[in-house]
Amino acid sequence: MPATETLLDHTLIALADPTRRAILRRLAQGEARVTELAAPFAISLNSVSKHIRLLERAELISRRRVGREHILSFRPEPLRAARQWIERQERFWAAGLEALDAVLTAEQDKED
Amino acid sequence: MPATETLLDHTLIALADPTRRAILRRLAQGEARVTELAAPFAISLNSVSKHIRLLERAELISRRRVGREHILSFRPEPLRAARQWIERQERFWAAGLEALDAVLTAEQDKED
DNA sequence: CTTATATTCATCCTTATGGGTGAATATTGT
């Protein structure tokens, strides 16, 4: 982890924990308060609060305060960036296979 | 991190480090030996070796030994699973927006 | 004003990362 962590780093770190993914799944379907988010888990409210902070660092969620309640909302942009990184690797890989296939086909043609 | 870490966990953990992403980018374009993979980095060969182990745990790469050389190859499947998890959240989010939009439109119609 | 609710802050503990170094192992080349 270099001194300069990118948003993509933060996004993937945030996604790498099952509790945070569950929280995000929940928030993708609509806003919720911290206590509501914590309810399904066996861990302390405090731990959930920390997970929320990591999700905020990744800009995957944002917080709006209404009185004593903190209302969290899903933010889709970082997911898009992470998905695009993955898609790029998948495409490079596919391109490599095609190139290899072309080479092998050419070899085969030479032999005929 | 529960005692039961899933392959998706391992995949996202593996992707969460820039060095490993660089290694994967490289391998997506063709096989390479450990030393070749390590060359672009300022870190020790040993550290690269450890990164490789995490990538193997995630099944993002596989290893084939040829004499004293270990040849690493990219394996696309886990990336596909990770991408699909992301796409699912993106779709849930979009569906939520549409539903909200429908509600607001209905409200508007009532007022007219 | 007092109490209950919603959250975070401050600590503390344990484990996993990420990095380093030196030795061990395996294989190749002379």
Added chain:
DNA sequence: ACAATATTCACCCATAAGGATGAATATAAG
């Protein structure tokens, strides 16, 4: 047999995660 090459193994160190608990803060409700 010997030296060079390719990798891992065994440790050591620092920091971040993930969890817990108890206190502090802020707001709502009686």
